[in-house]
Amino acid sequence: MKNIKDLSNEDKSYLAGFLDGDGSIHVQLIKSKTKYGYHPRVSVVFYQKTKRHWFLMDLKKKIGFGVLRKRKDGMSELTITGFTPVRNILVILSPFLKLKKSLSILILDIIEEYKRVTSIASFLEVCKKIDETAKYTDSKTRKNTYFSVKNYLDSPVETEERNKDSFPIFKKSS
């Protein structure tokens, strides 16, 4: 079984350079049936033209995890998602990253803080940090933000649903 910790410093430097050059590290707030109505999804994505799909296959083998797919536009993606895999790869690559170092450290912080969430207030603090990541990315659109979550949690109907923890009787009027 491959272990990402066994990568040489040269391999880690190469991966960091490649990720800085043409990769993506991001966190989104996803609407879900969890306690707070949203949960964070963290991802690290490597891209390459599908004509060089072999390269991402090699990368996946080297890293030991990730989901590889061919998009319809001629690009391939190797996506690492989930708190543990993303934490594992970012812990390894952060010291070698240059462009995405601050973003990587912020996302590691979000993963740690989300683990310790025990209240709406502490979840909203995590959401604020998720909004902060926009400073470090070129993404122009964020579907859900701190305010989406706050509005949702402030809505009395939704709160009732949450508290009852059962099938909603009242539909949210939106």
Next chain:
Amino acid sequence: MKNIKDLSNEDKSYLAGFLDGDGSIHVQLIKSKTKYGYHPRVSVVFYQKTKRHWFLMDLKKKIGFGVLRKRKDGMSELTITGFTPVRNILVILSPFLKLKKSLSILILDIIEEYKRVTSIASFLEVCKKIDETAKYTDSKTRKNTYFSVKNYLDSPVETEERNKDSFPIFKKSS
């Protein structure tokens, strides 16, 4: 004075990863007043959004050469051009490149072979190798190819001009 040979293997790996991810290595045939009417121009280019121009400034400092410019479309470029600088950086990075390794080795070969050109036939061999680089790049348009050079060298008017090595009396009819 900085010397690219002093870079650590980790720095070389990072640069190779970054160049594989979002950089460009290429060679073009440029029309010129040289003996064969064209000469090769080799380049290594690193790109980054101008809002992270500092990164390319750091890179230039690390490499010790290159020309940095801000484009009008929000992108910055660090361009290394010329046989000696390109040879120096590619000799250093080739062992660490993965996606652009074959291209890099081919371009080093072109640089060496061009030095030894002593005849039209040997220059045309270099042009063939330049055409071969298209296999390794995503570039769809090549202005000048082996055939542009061959047509030029086969043209009697141009040959006369070349042989006289003086100001042309006859303009090329095309």
